[in-house]
Amino acid sequence: MGFSTSGAVAILFIGLLVAVGIVYPTLETAHDRRAGAIDERDERALDLRNAAFEVETSYDAGSETVSVNVTNTGTTTLSVTEIDLLLDGVLQTETATAVNDDATRERLHSGEVLEITVENVAEEPNRVKVVTEHGLARVLTEGGG
Incomplete structure (x- = not known):
């Protein structure tokens, strides 16, 4: 393996790390919002079951x-x-x-x-x-x- 191959792999690896660094916070935020919405839905359903x-x-x-x-x-x-x-x-x-x-x-x-x-x-x-x-x-x- 020559220097050009090692350099190309290093550039691709750095690009992959940057892409994961951008995507991960977005996915984490979406997951947190979804979990919060599910909790709110369950709370409303419980209130409805207990309301009379x-x-x-x-x-x-x-x-x-x-x-x-x-x-x-x-x-x-x-x-x-x-x-x-x-x-x-x-x-x-x-x-x-x-x-x-x-x-x-x-x-x-x-x-x-x-x-x-x-x-x-x-x-x-x-x-x-x-x-x-x-x-x-x-x-x-x-x-x-």
Whole structure:
């Protein structure tokens, strides 16, 4: 083997080391992000499995007010700001909320009751739907289902 062959092998070896040095951090970062995403997905799935709630509604025709009581019967804490209320398929954005009669609370822990009040509702809704941040939903219809 002459010098030219040894020099060519050395140049190829150095090029290989540089290429691996560039590719390895990229692959490591991609692996870390994928592992983090899998952990987050598993955490969301666990929260969904442990989330449960019950819904009761009442309508006061005199004051045109609908009151919806959401009782957290699961072990997952729910975010009050992430709970959506639909009356007859219409998302209600102007609502008043209170957790155990405290309007400043933003978390609904297990066993606690969230009262959602909607005013200026002309007639009693036929369908009430409550959806949590985890996508869990409960629907009450006029027939009580």
